[in-house]
Amino acid sequence: MTEDLPKEIASFELPSTILSAERVVIAGPSDCGKTALSKILFVEANKNHGKFSLLACGKNFVGNHPVEAFREAIDEAIDEAYERRNRGRYADLNRKERVLLIDDWDEVHFNRAGRSLILQHATSHFGSVILFVDDIFLIEELSGRHEHRPLDNFQIADIKEFGFRLRGQIVRKWHSLGNTFVETEETFARNVADSTRVIDTVLGRNLLPAYPVNILTLLQTYDASAGSQNCGLGSYGQVYEALITARLANVSIKSIDIGTKITFLSRIAWFLFNASKRYISTEEWRTLVASYFEEYKIRIDGQTLLTSLMEAGILVSDALGYRFAYGYTYCYFVAKYFQENLADLDEHTGRPRLFHQLKRLSESVYKQDNASIVIFYLFLTKDRFLIQHVIANARLIFAEFHEFDFDSHLHFVNTIIKPLPPVDLPGTSLEENRLAYDKSRDDAGEQIEPVGDPLATDVIYSTSLPFATKLVIGIRYLTLMGQILRNFPGSLKADMKLDLAFESYSLGLRILTAVFNLAQEGSGEIINDISEMLRSKMAFSGNDKEIRDRAELILAELLREITYGLLKRVSHAIGLRELEATYEDVSALRDDSLPNRLIQLSIRLDHFERFPKNEIEKLANDLEKNVFTYQTLRDLVLNHLYLFPTEHSLQQWSGQLLNFKVNTSQILGSSRKMLKS
16 A cells, blocks of 8 residues: 655656555646646656556546446557557556556546446556546545445545746746747846736636646736737736637637627626526526527527537536636626626616616625626726726725824834844845745745635725724725726826825825734734743743843834835735826825835836836935834845846945845846746
8 A cells, every 4th residue: 555645745746756656536627737737647657657657538438338448448548558559568567567547537427336346447457546537526426425435545636726936937937938039137037027916916816726727828818918009917807808708719600609608698697696696507597598589689509508608618517507617707797797788778777776786896895706896897898987986985994094104103113123134135046036935925825815704795894894804905995996007007097097096005005004003002912922922832042021022023023024015015006117107196296205205116126127226225315214114125125136137236236225245146137047948
């Protein structure tokens, strides 16, 4: 009996770990890469592990008897891999040398008893049997009490979504292909950063799983539309619409078929939205097909349409009925219903009622689906009235607090923080730095979007809500306003862009004030708790004063990390090179205040190519006695130098100004080695 599989298997350990097991089921949803993985293991077994593998497909196990179906499927797999004449030689191999991989095991024609019999024969003839199944099928197979339980003796391995490190590797690989001799290091780094932000934005809302095929599709979609006039430049509305259109185009003969499918899908989404459910039954499907004909006088074949939408990956079916395959398709088509029907209605035929529902959604963004529907709707319509309503709602978030000024709000922190000793900018390569940075995000469990209560529905902001709930709502509005700006940098009027950017700055700063206020009010209890943890669980040596000093420093460092994170969140939400004039207008309205200058610096470091030397120098001089904010400035600059190519002279200048040492093994900015294709 082989050892149990480890809790987690790194990609480089996957072939040896899986191929050394006797019975494994690898489960995951559609589009997660199961078929690609089965082919990789097939090649690895033969090429690098001294095995003789066969790759079969579940749908090939057909016939009247399971054993005969098994034999025929194995013969077919031998013929394909080793030619028909080698059937006898394959049968003579030692059992331990033989590996059987069956993709789409859930498509096997037989019932539980038949599947059990097939697996009995498979395990008696092959040293390793590896099955690839849909995750829903696996749940159904393992649940309940049954006489036959085919997978009882199999170990289960789930395909995990890609984290920041693996996503980053795909993005860098994507931009390296074909650009070895035509792209500068600076351009490469900026393109990688831009694509990474788009991928993070799109995947961060949990509307699409982070599997390789989806990441590559998003990159392809973003690159293909990056030059279009109405490009969202980081707007996930634009990227998702392109994904949906491409999927529908693959199963549509004429372009007008796509329009028909979109309208019908919007009616399905609206039905589910109003019924507050995710599944539609066969009978409900037929009813919607009939009502579509009554309203549009277009006759559609319901079964043919259903088959094509499932083939396109828009809908999927399981024991509960039919549902949208991904959250983004559901939210998009609800928004599409609002768009099409608000345009058709007037003041006397229901428009006010429907628009009221939409406004209500924009007030209930704690539920992530509601926020996504609003973002999609605004992408589709550029509805000025709803945008103004969103801005008005955002102004209510933490309205009881003034904007964080990075001065008077820091009195209590500056009494406990200590000047940081000099730090080092490592001499590692940008590639190594990016890998380490992405890994640290994975290790920290970083979330692009805050996680709220999944059971909550229409939570509307009020001062009486718990702080954590208000914080989630605030960040949702920050993302929402940023997405509106990204949707239409070239077509939204200047006054509206200014209002959105100004309120995004303001909301981010009010959130920061609220966090510091909470920390200050509870600082005594927080410091006591940290002290007790240091003493009892971390075996920190020292007297009571030393332990308390250490606890105070930890609290100050935590607040510095939160401050840095909020500045970055604002920058990533609304930062865009095309909005430079808007930022200048915001600065003019804010009299170039210290908070404004820090946000502007973060945006320039993240999104612009010119290194903002003058801005950094002026801030450093002004913050000489403001220890906390000076350290925040250093954090922003160090992060940029760590991840972006910068002239060696600028690195040295920054180090001298901000008290860090540059350990550069080579002058950055020289020609880089591209990733191998």
